[in-house]
Amino acid sequence: MSRLLVVENLGKRFGGLAANEAISFELQAGQIVGLIGPNGAGKTTLFNCIAGFYQPSEGTIHFLGKDITGHASAQMAHLGIARTFQIVRSFGSLTVLENVMVGAMLRNKGVGAARERALAALEFCGLAGRIAMTASNLTVAEQRRLELARALATEPKLLLLDEIMAGLTPSEVHEAVHLIKEIQLRGIACLIVEHVMEGIMPIADHMIVLDYGRKIAEGTPAEISRNPAVLAAYLGE
Amino acid sequence: MTGEILLQTLLSGVLIGLIYALVAVGLTMIFGVMDIVNFAHGEFLMFGMYSSFWLFSLFALDPLITLPLTVLMLFALGLVVYQLVIKRIINAPPLSQIFATFGMMILFRGLAQFFWKPDFRTIENSYSSGKVVFAGLHFGLPQIIAGVGAILATGAVWWFINRTRLGAALEATAQDKDAAQLMGIPSQRMFALAWGIGAACAGVAGVLLSSFFPIFPEVGANFILIAFVVVALGGFGSVSGAFWAGIIVGVVEVVGGFLLGPEYKMAIVLSLFLLVLLVRPQGLMGRA
Amino acid sequence: MTAHRPNTRRNATLALALAVACILPLVVTSPSHQNFLILILMFAQVGVAWNILGGYAGQVSLGHVAFFGIGAYTSTMLFIHAGISPWLGMLAGGLVSSCFAVAIGWPCFRLKGHYFSMATIAVAEILQVLFTNWESVGGAVGLNVPLAEQGWANMVFNTSKLPYYYIALGLLIVTLLANWAIERSFLGYYFRAIKDEPDAASSLGISLTRYKLVAIAISSFFTALGGSFYAQKELYIDPGSVLSTSLSIKMALVTILGGVGSLFGPVLGSTLLTSIEEVTRQAFGGSGMGTDLILYAAIIIVVAVYYPTGIVGWLRQIRRRYAKPEARG
Ligand SMILES: Nc1ncnc2c1ncn2[C@@H]1O[C@H](COP(=O)(O)OP(=O)(O)O)[C@@H](O)[C@H]1O
Ligand SMILES: [Mg+2]
Numbered sequence: 001m002s003r004l005l006v007v008e009n010l011g012k013r014f015g016g017l018a019a020n021e022a023i024s025f026e027l028q029a030g031q032i033v034g035l036i037g038p039n040g041a042g043k044t045t046l047f048n049c050i051a052g053f054y055q056p057s058e059g060t061i062h063f064l065g066k067d068i069t070g071h072a073s074a075q076m077a078h079l080g081i082a083r084t085f086q087i088v089r090s091f092g093s094l095t096v097l098e099n100v101m102v103g104a105m106l107r108n109k110g111v112g113a114a115r116e117r118a119l120a121a122l123e124f125c126g127l128a129g130r131i132a133m134t135a136s137n138l139t140v141a142e143q144r145r146l147e148l149a150r151a152l153a154t155e156p157k158l159l160l161l162d163e164i165m166a167g168l169t170p171s172e173v174h175e176a177v178h179l180i181k182e183i184q185l186r187g188i189a190c191l192i193v194e195h196v197m198e199g200i201m202p203i204a205d206h207m208i209v210l211d212y213g214r215k216i217a218e219g220t221p222a223e224i225s226r227n228p229a230v231l232a233a234y235l236g237e
Numbered sequence: 238m239t240g241e242i243l244l245q246t247l248l249s250g251v252l253i254g255l256i257y258a259l260v261a262v263g264l265t266m267i268f269g270v271m272d273i274v275n276f277a278h279g280e281f282l283m284f285g286m287y288s289s290f291w292l293f294s295l296f297a298l299d300p301l302i303t304l305p306l307t308v309l310m311l312f313a314l315g316l317v318v319y320q321l322v323i324k325r326i327i328n329a330p331p332l333s334q335i336f337a338t339f340g341m342m343i344l345f346r347g348l349a350q351f352f353w354k355p356d357f358r359t360i361e362n363s364y365s366s367g368k369v370v371f372a373g374l375h376f377g378l379p380q381i382i383a384g385v386g387a388i389l390a391t392g393a394v395w396w397f398i399n400r401t402r403l404g405a406a407l408e409a410t411a412q413d414k415d416a417a418q419l420m421g422i423p424s425q426r427m428f429a430l431a432w433g434i435g436a437a438c439a440g441v442a443g444v445l446l447s448s449f450f451p452i453f454p455e456v457g458a459n460f461i462l463i464a465f466v467v468v469a470l471g472g473f474g475s476v477s478g479a480f481w482a483g484i485i486v487g488v489v490e491v492v493g494g495f496l497l498g499p500e501y502k503m504a505i506v507l508s509l510f511l512l513v514l515l516v517r518p519q520g521l522m523g524r525a
Numbered sequence: 526m527t528a529h530r531p532n533t534r535r536n537a538t539l540a541l542a543l544a545v546a547c548i549l550p551l552v553v554t555s556p557s558h559q560n561f562l563i564l565i566l567m568f569a570q571v572g573v574a575w576n577i578l579g580g581y582a583g584q585v586s587l588g589h590v591a592f593f594g595i596g597a598y599t600s601t602m603l604f605i606h607a608g609i610s611p612w613l614g615m616l617a618g619g620l621v622s623s624c625f626a627v628a629i630g631w632p633c634f635r636l637k638g639h640y641f642s643m644a645t646i647a648v649a650e651i652l653q654v655l656f657t658n659w660e661s662v663g664g665a666v667g668l669n670v671p672l673a674e675q676g677w678a679n680m681v682f683n684t685s686k687l688p689y690y691y692i693a694l695g696l697l698i699v700t701l702l703a704n705w706a707i708e709r710s711f712l713g714y715y716f717r718a719i720k721d722e723p724d725a726a727s728s729l730g731i732s733l734t735r736y737k738l739v740a741i742a743i744s745s746f747f748t749a750l751g752g753s754f755y756a757q758k759e760l761y762i763d764p765g766s767v768l769s770t771s772l773s774i775k776m777a778l779v780t781i782l783g784g785v786g787s788l789f790g791p792v793l794g795s796t797l798l799t800s801i802e803e804v805t806r807q808a809f810g811g812s813g814m815g816t817d818l819i820l821y822a823a824i825i826i827v828v829a830v831y832y833p834t835g836i837v838g839w840l841r842q843i844r845r846r847y848a849k850p851e852a853r854g
Contacts, residue, residue: 051728077730085728091721093786094714102718106730109711154729274639325830331638332585332781333833339774340825343818350815454815462650465643504654507647514644515632 003065004029004158004189005050010059012045019045021213023059027158027206032180032190034204034221036197038233042213043193044086047160050191051083052076063158077106082156084147086163086193090135096146097122097131103153118153125149125179141172145179152183159183161192165199173199201225209233245374246495247488252380254487255387256442260460261467261479262394263438269411269474270431273323276338278464279457280345281436285311285443286452287353293360293447300360300444301382307444308437315436319429327428342457349454358452365448383445390441391480394434398476407431411474462503463490466510543698550690559686563758565799566693567751572779572791573700574747579777580786581713582740583720584634588645589748589776591629591652594768595622596749597756598656601668604679611670611680615753622749623742630741634734646770653768667763670756680757689758696754697792700747704788707743716740717786748776782828784837793836 005027012020019042027033035043048054050061052073060069063079071079082103091099100118101111108114122128125145130138135146144164151159161180165173173196180190180203194200200207200221207224209217211233217224224230264278288307289300300307318341326337359365367378398404409417410427418424442460450456467486471478486506493505550559571593579585599621600614609617633644657665673679682688707713715736718726727733756762775798783794801824802817809816832839 053724053728072732073724073727074730074732077728083728085725089722089725091718091725093717093721098714102714102726102731103729105711105714111709111711111714114711114714150725150729268639272639274643322826322830326833329829329833330785332579332777332785333829335585335587335642336778336781337826337829340822340829342822344822344826347815347818347822351819355815462646466647469640469643498658500658501654504651507651511644511647511651514636514640518636518640 002029003027004031004063005191006062007050008060008062010046010049010061011057012042012049012054013057018213020049020056023210023213023215025208025215025218027189027191029157030184030187030189031205032184032192032203034200034207035191035193035210036195036200036207036224037210037216041210043210044162045213046210047083047162047191047193050076051081051160077154077156080155080157081160082151082154082158083160084144084151084162084164086166088140088143088147090138090143090146090150092134092136094135095131096127096133096135096138099135099146100149100153103150106154114153118149121149121153124152124182126175141168141176144168144176148179152188156188159188159190161190161194163193163195165194165196168196177203241373243492246491248374248376249380250488250491251484252376252384252487253491254484255384255391256446256483257460257463257467257487258480258483259387259391259442259445260439261464261471261483262391262476263435264464265468265471265474265476265479266394266407266431266438267435268468270407271323271327271414271428273326273334274338274465275435276335276461277318277341277345277457278435278439279459279461280342280349281311281314281439281457282443282446282460283345283349283452283454283457284314285440286447286450286456287349287443288440289444289447290358290360290452293362299362300447301386304441304444307440311440312433312437314440315432315434316429318436319432323428323432324425342461346454346457353454355454360448360452362448377449379449383449386445387442390438391476394438395476395480397434403430463506466506469510470513546694550687556686559690561799561803563686563690563693564803565795566690566697567754567758568775568779568799569792569795570693570697570700570754571748571751571776572783572795573697573704573788574744574751575776576744576780576786576791577704577707577716577747578737578740578744580780580790581707581716581720582737583716583786584737584740585638585642585777586645586741586744587642587770587773587777588647588649589745590768590770590773591645591649592622592626592745592748593752593755593772593776594649594652594656594764595625596752597762597767598662598668598752599749600753601670601756601762602662604673605668605671610678611753611757612678615750618753619746619749622745622752626741626745627738630738631734634737634741646773649768649770649773653764653770656764656768663763665764667761667766670760670762681760689754692754693758696750700750701788701792703743703747708788712736712739720786778825780835781833782825782835784835787835787837790835790837797836 003026008024010020010023011018023046037043045054049056052071052075055070060067062068063081068079091102097118100121101114104114104117122131125148127142127145127149130142135143138146148164165176168176177199183190192200204221207219207221208215209224209230216229216233217227260282264275267273267275285307288310289303292298292303293300322337322341326334364378369376369378369381398408406422407427407430409422410424414424463486467479467482470485471482489509490502490506494502497505550562553559553562575589596618599618600611603609603614603617604611629648633641636644656662662668673681675681675683715731718731719733719736723733752767755767779794779798780791782798783792784790802821805817805820
């Protein structure tokens with residue numbers, strides 16, 4: 001396996017608050033890595049650094065062997081890093097199909113080609129029956145899948161998924177888990193922030209645990225679930 | 238000799254800057270509390286001037302004596318404007334908000350023209366042509382009175398916000414209206430209060446100006462852009478920021494006009510505004 | 526494909542509107558009425574141009590008169606000093622205006638919301654002061670378009686308003702076609718994405734600054750064409766007429782009145798607003814009582830408060846109300 005993403009000694013401060021501190025980890029091509037930790041642990045901040053929304057205060061990020069630290073978010077998308085947002089951000093004046101077309105236009109500006117690829121992505125995410133609706137009329141679960149479809153349409157090598165299972169019913173969680181496995185089969189690596197343990201444990205190849213901005217543990221899901229530091233962090237929540 | 242002229246210019250700038258500060262204080266408060274840009278703010282000032290003018294010419298009452306009455310009327314006008322228009326556009330797109338207040342600006346000018354004619358009016362009271370000579374520098378008495386009055390009024394607003402419970406509630410709403418609402422502070426009332434105080438501040442500025450500045454329906458146009466500049470420089474929503482920024486803008490305007498020619502005054506002030514906005518989008522004195 | 530039927534109806538409506546627009550000035554022959562029609566077309570055209578940046582891309586400029594003025598001054602100066610036909614001067618004005626727009630947009634696009642709008646007002650006001658005091662471009666006195674030979678080559682017509690009407694109509698159609706092409710290309714999607722959710726747009730690889738600059742470059746180009754046309758129509762320009770902030774506001778106003786971000790919104794908005802202005806001015810304007818202002822303002826306020834989506838939004842509402850029972854039955 002080849003190293004897709006290498007994060008070294010990453011730090012991000014907001015004024016006096018260290019939201020991320022000395023975080024290092026690796027992610028292999030095609031791997032699913034789970035990122036967990038209590039609320040406010042710094043997971044979204046880490047995502048924002050990798051996706052180019054925040055300029056890291058220190059440390060480096062390498063993607064496919066290239067130093068991409070501090071690149072703008074649009075550049076990150078071009079390189080093959082796509083993300084979803086913890087609070088969904090669909091384009092309100094566009095239909096579901098048009099939302100995903102915007103993502104597809106990253107690789108081909110032609111509207112017709114974008115439409116075809118957007119349709120494929122929507123089909124894949126189970127939204128084929130919703131293409132003419134405006135995004136705001138979708139259910140929460142559907143809006144999350146729309147974000148996923150939009151990100152997939154950019155043809156990424158790495159997907160950053162921020163709590164896409166939060167607020168879903170158990171059966172919806174099951175569908176989401178299934179979808180992520182399918183994504184992995186396409187050779188796309190996923191870094192997944194998740195609060196819903198049942199969602200992430202069964203599919204993750206590797207887990208990283210953050211607490212107070214630092215990495216406190218790393219390993220297979222089985223190892224993590226036995227790790228005393230992790231249990232303490234969660235019980236102390 | 239030149240030193241004296243410079244000092245004279247500088248102090249004239251400070252005096253007019255104090256008025257700018259007072260106009261901007263009301264604007265910044267409305268902006269800070271509810272994130273709406275009030276294009277009709279100069280018209281509040283205009284109404285303040287006309288209030289002084291009519292009370293003076295009909296009853297021979299000095300603008301300073303009728304000041305409390307004018308303040309009350311403008312406060313009420315602010316509340317009415319809030320109730321009739323602003324309340325309905327709180328959640329409207331910014332573009333609609335801009336045009337609602339822009340429409341009010343034109344409406345108020347039209348009303349003034351309708352009732353009071355487009356003529357220039359002036360107030361000739363006991364101190365209109367008074368002069369003060371101090372250490373070889375010459376100042377108009379009304380300008381001095383206006384400057385002192387503006388300091389007092391701005392100080393009163395500052396005291397209200399920082400030293401009273403109601404002021405603290407207003408500030409809390411400005412910081413985070415949802416959190417304030419949870420703590421039992423009714424946002425709607427705070428918004429109305431901000432409009433009342435905002436209009437009253439502009440009204441006081443109008444009263445202070447009325448004894449040395451011509452009074453006409455479009456007089457607000459002379460102050461609205463400057464007030465925007467002061468608000469931006471001082472940091473949107475900051476009263477003390479508006480105070481210092483007002484003085485800076487007054488001085489820059491007068492000194493810049495003195496050095497480059499009065500026709501460039503506005504361009505100089507606006508260039509300063511752009512520069513500050515681009516280098517420090519949170520304003521000269523705003524919080525980061 | 527159920528979209529077929531509305532499309533034919535739409536095309537028929539457009540063809541009819543175009544036919545009416547072509548014939549109208551032949552029926553309405555009084556010069557003052559023709560001038561009124563020209564104003565409708567002109568404000569529709571600059572509104573459509575404004576809409577590209579302010580409506581589609583959501584960057585509310587209140588300083589667009591800067592581009593209008595640059596267009597007017599560029600073509601007029603080239604005509605006066607180099608004898609260049611305003612047709613070419615118009616294109617030159619568009620290009621100069623685009624360059625200026627990009628230079629201004631580069632720093633200003635870092636500002637958001639109200640801050641951006643205020644910065645654009647400031648830019649336009651500064652420009653007005655500079656032009657008022659710049660003697661080589663006529664200063665406060667302004668510029669007269671030279672009394673060249675009448676005719677299409679110089680876009681100068683003294684005896685009839687009719688040619689100006691058709692030029693304004695042509696400009697409007699060209700601007701609408703450009704807008705239509707943008708709307709259907711990836712640019713239209715990108716602009717709306719930037720307006721709706723800038724963060725999400727950039728996460729999909731859209732460089733916000735680059736595409737806002739594209740939007741302002743196109744928008745300012747077409748606004749400048751309107752400015753050059755105005756100069757030829759009036760045969761006289763000064764900073765008060767082609768660089769005043771009230772004109773910036775009007776460009777935005779016709780758009781919000783008609784419908785922000787819709788192709789034909791500004792056309793409807795301009796028709797309504799210009800008519801209101803004209804009617805109130807004719808009925809009350811001469812009195813100097815400000816009655817025209819009061820009515821005009823009242824309408825603006827009512828639209829802003831009760832019809833924030835403009836005429837187009839209102840029409841859509843009506844259509845939906847009538848479409849529903851039909852679908853059931
Ligand atoms: N833009 C920001 N400015 C200031 N503080 C922030 C910002 N974003 C996040 N934080 C702070 O950083 C910490 C980590 O937040 P976040 O990354 O959202 O945590 P998580 O996603 O793990 O819940 C929190 O204390 C949060 O308040
Ligand atoms: Mg989070």
